[in-house]
Amino acid sequence: MEKQSDLLLDIQHLHTAYRLQGKFYDAADDINLTLKRDEILAIVGESGCGKSTIASSIIGLYDHKNTKVTGDILYNELNLVGLNESLFNKIRGDKIGMIFQDPLASLNPLMRVGDQVAETLYYHTDMDEKARHARVIELFNQVGMPRPEEMYEMYPHELSGGLRQRVVIAMAIACKPEVIIADEPTTALDVTIQAQILDLLEDIQRQSHSGIILITHDLGVVAETADEVAVMYAGQIVEKSDVKTIFENPLHPYTRSLLNSMPQSDDTDEDLHVIKGTVPSLKNMPRSGDRFAARIPWIPASAHEVEPRVHEVAPGHWVRCTCWKTFHFEDEDSTQKATAASGE
Amino acid sequence: MAKEIIQIKDLKVYYPIRSGFWNRITDYVRAVDGVNFSINEGETYGLIGESGSGKSTTGKAIVGVEKVTGGQIMYKGLDVTKASNRKKLDYNKDVQMIFQDSMSSLNPRKRIEDIIAEPIRNFENLTTDQERDRVQDLLDIVGMPSDAIYKYPHEFSGGQRQRIGVARAVATNPKLIVADEPTSALDLSVQAQVLNFMKHIQQQYNIAYLFISHDLGVVKHMSENLAIMHRGRLVELGSREEIYKHPIHIYTKRLLSAIPQVDVEHREEHKKHREQVEKEFEENQGKWYDKDGRVYPLQQVAPKHWVALPEDMAQEAELEEREEKESD
Known part of the structure; x- marks a missing residue:
């Protein structure tokens, strides 16, 4: 049993096709990947190669009318492809966390950031309001936010880019997910903040023994953090x-x-x-x-x-x-x- | 010896903060607060900083799209912060800019021909045929097909659009181009392409670049001399070798250690080094910044190396630097 659960995600023959003018085109073509516990799997490639398509297929966030997903995405022997929405809602955010590239776009501008993190807990746990608040403060501490009590009351626009991304990460790890999908988590950040966020992701992984899929175009980031690497080109x-x-x-x-x-290279003339x-x-x-x-x-x-x-x-x-x-x-x-x- | 093309002397750009009942100016945001450097003819000068450090504001002030609060920008012996001098020297023709976001810096309703011809029309009097030839030449320089002139910006990919931006900047035969993060929105291989074109054009026409970026790898590749900016002031300035091999200011060290390295073998050591520098940065803030958190004035520590230090530390640094050199 122990050995079996080492394998978190098993993606087999995944095809994700988008409808363009009535015809379906494969954006991800025959993807076979596995994600193990305690592993950071990096998916690298240039824009348009299908990295994010894989992420959205795993987490089931795609336009169901115009997207066709076939193949298997096995999460603990549960196939995520074609899973019904109510079941998926239970897994998404609870067992699989997601971190998006643009923290400002993935936070609700009209809601206090603390409440946004608490919302995840509201849907996935049976904590009461007080416990949720306490857990959010704990999470803010864990992701290294200064003065968490104060931060709870802030709105996204009051935070810097690095802090916003920390909020998004706190949201993603709120329910201690086994799988974290990070889609270009540091692309919008400065190098020093990037280094801090990547360290944070590594720490979280070490503590929770989850598996992380890191999607990035930055080879330096891959070399610094990943365990396994998949290079993608044209789907x-x-x-x-x-x-x-x-x-x-x-x-x-x-x-x-x-x-x-x-x-x-040091030679700039080349x-x-x-x-x-x-x-x-x-x-x-x-x-x-x-x-x-x-x-x-x-x-x-x-x-x-x-x-x-x-x-x-x-x-x-x-x-x-x-x-x-x-x-x-x-x-x-x-x-x-x-x-x-x-x-x- | 290379000739200086432009000298920035004590440049200041302040934005007023208004508050209170009368909405009076109560304080200023010091976006650029006393910056000095000079660029040589035909060289690439790197200006590095994190977001909010004032690097783009400096660039804009040099081109003249940002109002300068204080200080001088000397070009051909005259101060071009005055509009009359700018006109006299044809400064607006000699200094051009390349922007970060090629989509928003090209007019979506104009064809490429009109986009590239616009600066030519502003400064030169050419017939339609001459103008078209000129645009074709320019497109040729940046490696674009000739039928591109009839197209619109949205028909091109990001890298191609950025090359059009380069062609437009080169159109008036400028002496200096301010490139504000020209490749940070591009993919790796496309970035390589744009950087190569920028280099070729530089060699061909002897153009100087002020290359503004947050990417230390790209700046290292492009520029001979560079300056590092923090909180509106320069913290370290010098030749590439000096800064990358012997960084002195803690902020420079922190920035350099944060660049992800493509060296899997030593990544643990690299991480340890980064954490150590980060700790030093946290603990010794007071040593490297004055009591208002302002960066100190620059002190020379080596022939091609200036660091923002209080005076007593500058002497120490100079000695250390010399020893390091001897041991090398």
Whole structure:
């Protein structure tokens, strides 16, 4: 029993499709992920690659008319896909907490922040008003808010960005959820505040032994906090591994390109690496073949699989397609090819 | 030796706080409170700070869209905070700006041609054909297809729009471009693209940038000299090597330690270091800021390094710095 509950979320063959002009397009395409207890799973990728789609599919917050979700999201053997709304309401906020990117947009501007956190407790616990108040103060202390009694009475606009995000986190962890989904929790914050919020998330996880899905585009944040990393491109997971492998031995061309385009070298005269082309839009996404192939045109088509699948190249290290075996950056090419490319 | 293109002397921008029955001015918000620095021709000068530090206000004051309360901005020997001098020197043509949010800084109802041509029309007298050629050239510089001139801003992606913003800023052949967080809304690979274009244009036309950002990684990549701003004042100023390798002010150290590192192997040590710096920052506030919480005036501690310190600490820092250099 103990062993079984180590696995918190088991996502299998998840497809989430959005309706655009009458047709459904997969924004998340065949996602397989697992989240264990005591684990921070980071999902990285650029905008439009389907990171947040996965989050909204797990938590069931999507437009049910125009979204089609298939596959399985197993939470303790309960399938969250197609779960009825009243059951979902019991789980959402109680067993699965969510932290959104923009704290100002996820707080009610007309309600005192303390009451907003207490509201979660009202729906999910049978505490009386006094106990709820006490619990909110306790939570505010836990997320490191100064003068919690005073903060309880504040409205969102009276708080700074860092404090607002702490309120949102307090709300997410109010019922001690087993799964916390953090969708770009620090993107709107300054670096020093970002560091504090990430430390806070780690502390919470250590205390409550929950699992966290951290969705971010910031590779630095991933390197600092994550245990497992899934890299996404155009709706698919292209590489999945533990954090050390991703940064020390990245294999998929997209992961390598992304890491290369980070400005961090000391040599400022060197150009940053640019990935050719653009991320395809949902409608124009190639539905067959390697979706990243168009951005690395110098790699011959024969290097790609016809129907790219994920291969386990080392225990726990999954890479989509086989093109990584022959992949090299354009400027690493033989001199003849390099001159041809620069003449473009 | 590189020539200075612009000198900012004791720049102050205050916003009045009005209160009381008569709604009189009772106090000021000191958004920028005595800032000094100068930018050389063709260099990128980084200005770093957290939100609310006054970095954007400084940028706006330099371009002239923010009213300056006190101090001088010297350009070609004249003070351009006076409108008459600005006109005489063609300052508004020589100094341009790139904004953070490309969606709100491009008029959604104008075509790209008109957007980019607007500054040209303001300052030059060209025929329609000449103007179109010019716009085409500019689009070419930032790597946009030529049919882009007939399109509207919403038809482009964020990175492309930011490149249009760059093209518009370059249109008048400026000497200085104030870039206020030009890439903070962009994805990593798109950011790389925009930064590369900005660099190429700089080399081609010898433009100086004032690069305002909160991202220390990007500033490190772009600029030779930089200044760090906190509470409306500069806390540390100097060359890139000095600041990144030998930071002295506690605020600089705190900022540097908070940057997430792509070094999984040493992340525990990095975290410990960060916590240690944070603790030092909390405990020694009084040492680094004067009794009003204001940042001290800058003191020179090395040939290319100034730090905001009280005088007694400055001498210590200078010695330490020298020792550190010798041991290196």
